[in-house]
Amino acid sequence: MLEYERTGIVTNDRQTVADYLAEWLHDKASALKPTTIARYHDYVAKDLIPALGTIRLDALSHHHVTVFISDQLTAGRGPVTLRRCVATLSSALTDAVRQRRLPHNPARYALVPRPPKYEPACWTPGEAARFLRWCHDHNDPLADLFEVLIGTGLRKGEALALHWNDINLDNHVLFVRYTLSNVNNTTPVFTTPKTKTSRTWIGLSDRVVTALRNQSIRQPGRDLVFTRRDGHPLRHEHVLHRFHSLTAAAGLPRIRVHDLRHFAATTMLNSRVPLAVISRAMRHSNLSTTTEVYGHLLRHVAHDAVDVIANALHEADQVAAPAACDHTATT
Template identity: 80%
Template sequence: MPSLDGRRKTKRRGGFVSKTEAQTALGTVLEYERTGIVTDDKQTVAAYLTDWLRDKSLALKPTTAALYRDYVTKDLIPGLGTVRLDALNHHHVMMFIGDQLDRGRGKTTLRRCVATLSSALTDAVRQRRLPHNPARYAVVPRPPKYEPACWSPIEAARFLRYCHNQDDPLADLFEVVIGTGLRKGEALALHWDDISLTDHVAFIRYTLTNVNNTKPVLTAPKTKSSRAWIGLSDRVVAALRNQLIRQPGREFVFSRRDGKPLRPEYVLHHFHQLAATAGLPKTRVHDLRHFAATTMLNSNVPLAVISRAMRHSNLATTTDVYGHLLRHVAHDAADVIANALDTADAARRVEGDHTAIT
């Protein structure tokens, strides 16, 4: 086999039960050498994933790295770790998936776990350590699609009135989230330095997330397009001015008494308590973002404008998430076609009448 010093080294392996099996193994090694694949037939999936996770974590957000670490150490290594990397195949992956489903593993979590494995194996292919990705075509049952339980404008206004009547300390936070469509973490990471109340704008520079649901950290927003300026309505500006009076001299717009940002799980639990006490349907804080988008859609705001306001990566994302709500767009499109045909018919009749007269 080739080596860094230019000298070919002999690779010896034994333990084969027959000459045919040994010749098959030799053929595989020679084929790998011919196609430029460098493999270690002693490396296990566990050893590879451990090395991959160490290197991959350098380029990941802390929260993503923590999720990958859980999937690798708690699921993938216990389930597939003893298999040699170069022997791993589609059947192994499907057996792992079946075993996880039999144990009652959630479909969403399982899909993310297998996606982590596929990402690791794709890197192995790119590094010429595997000829193909055994997890690429693995079939994982899709979980039921989540349908946001959006409040109506009447319900949202009722919730905000209740918060203000109770003089709740998070009333202004919910005004900002509902009035801008910000993600929860983006609202909690707002700094006063990134807001201009005079110009009615704010720059979304960070998002606040929890690593392992315990350690809050500031990271970049969800996507590149999420890091952008947003407009602020008079109502939102009024809420921010009120918050500035409530908590003056703070770095974060919304913070605890010690100046540190609010914990996301506290905001979620407090929101659920307020909604229940106000007699409103249960929903998620993130669904307030969906409320903002659907309210704009129902007011016939152009989809491109909504996409920009929600800071989606592209227009397709907005269509995928909210396309089922675009009934008025379908009607408008059909009406445009009908109006064009009616106009053409009317013009033809006028032309015919003119010809008859002459």
């Protein structure tokens, strides 16, 4: 305790982890997206408080967190969800450290097994074209939505949140202003896009413009571009189920809706579009994100780089050869 006083740490021996987490959630509610705070509430109420809530905040140790992780893994908890749960606890405890209520964060160095890295499954351009033909041939209500997703690389939530006011078809551009998310997997809400760089203008191809014009005829007089019959936003789960149904009917490999975004990126990569241009088109926060996600597809970049060196040397040799011949002739 003397050490705490010396360093300015102020503890409350009556405050439990449960009390602190409830206070932390209340303070965070106005600063975070509704979807984020709802996820935090779930982890706090269903996982962290039942396991750690009765422990005094200033007595919480790395050992407590380690035992919690071990118990969760033994109970069959998935590593992805567990990592997010522990990250929530760590975020809360980091704030306690900043507020000088704890000397250190007991969850900061907690080890949670990493889940296997997901390798995006991508259709070929032929498969994507076949899927879109199937949708249009069967006049599916979501055909134009899938045209937009495939032709722009928009995230599903961003496409579902598109408003006509944010689209200029004559200039072939749209502005990504919102994303449609679900709070507690039930209540749809419009929030800001995933990152600051996601909120920007993107270009539209002639094909995507045609799809949007078709959609304006299919569902005229609405603020949202893609809606249910009653004008309410499309539900994420409906789009997913319809996508899988159409994929199966078209005889194509099953992929996620989000993999259509990966299709857009890989198609650009395979067409030798510069990485910086792709990063901008995908609205990644920085170039390293693009490299991390799609680095395994960049073999041609390595070949192009060394080919530039070889070509430069070859051209230099071609220039030098006639000069050498002229020198030999004069001697």
